[in-house]
Amino acid sequence: MVDAITENLDLWSSAIFNKSTAGRGTSDKQTAYGIKKLRELILELAVRGKLVPQDPNDEPASVLLEKIAVEKERLVKEGKIKKQNPLPEINDDEKSFGLPSGWEWVRLQDVSAYIQRGKGPKYADQGQVRVISQKCIQWNGFDLLQAKYVDDDSITSYQPERFLVENDLLWNSTGTGTVGRINVLAKVKPNSLVADSHVTVIRPLNINSNFILWALPYFAEKPLHVVL
Structure with a gap:
């Protein structure tokens, strides 16, 4: 990994800007800033396929995408998910950088069974179903103590796919101070x-949800894109 970092210092230097030295604790702020930029560089290299050598024997992304397409078709036929409207192909202007052999640019929908914002609930003090709000989503997990309840009488208005399942990614779409947390x-x-x-x-x-978890913030300005 050290070689990957030193060989790509242009990515590091292009991301650095002059930071104000005003105020107390300047040294600590500079140190924390350096650690932050190092983490960003490591993520940048990983997303671009430059962090470790690529194994030419690895299964290409195209094979995985074919498997996902077959699985989606099966789930649609069984009525477990809804058929998704096709999205336009990713054009060259949308591709931020070149990819290693075997990697592909895809839209997030291509590797997801379901992407949807939640719905505004009818709240109650008690109930069978709790609501994950933006305040519940933390960078280090979930704070369900802040989760309110759905009124039991309104639960029938929720389609089956709206109930959260294991490995779902929950991403704050809005919220002052909370937007972007995932x-x-x-x-x-x-x-x-x-x-x-x-x-x-x-x-x-x-797809491993944790892969999307780490990659998605990098592509936050183009949230429909991800690299495989």
Whole structure:
């Protein structure tokens, strides 16, 4: 990894700007800033396929995408997911950089069974189903103590796919101070959690949710894109 960093110092230097030295604790601020930029560089290299040598024997992304397409078709036929409207192909202007052999640019929908913002609930003091709001989503997990309840009488208005399942990605779509926070729902009791309208649910298909978790903030300005 050290070689990858030193060989790509142009990426590091292009991301650095002069930071104000005013105020107390300047040294600590500079140190924290350096660590932050180093983390960003490591993520940058990983996303571009430059962090470690590429194994030519690895299965190409095209094979995985074919498997995902077959699985989607099966789930649609069984009525477990809805058929997604096709999106336009990614054009050259949308591709931020070149990819290693075997990698592909795809839209997030291509590798997800479900992407949808939650819905505004009818709240209650008690109930069977809790609501994940933007305040519940933290960078280090979920704070369900802040989750309110859906009124039991309104639960029938929720389609089956709106109930959160294990490995769902929950991404804050809006919210002052909370927008952009994202995390993976590790475990959940069936039909016990839903998301409110400020939270986007991403349900990857045959893809490790933690891969999307780390890659998505990098592509936050173009949220429909991801690299495989």
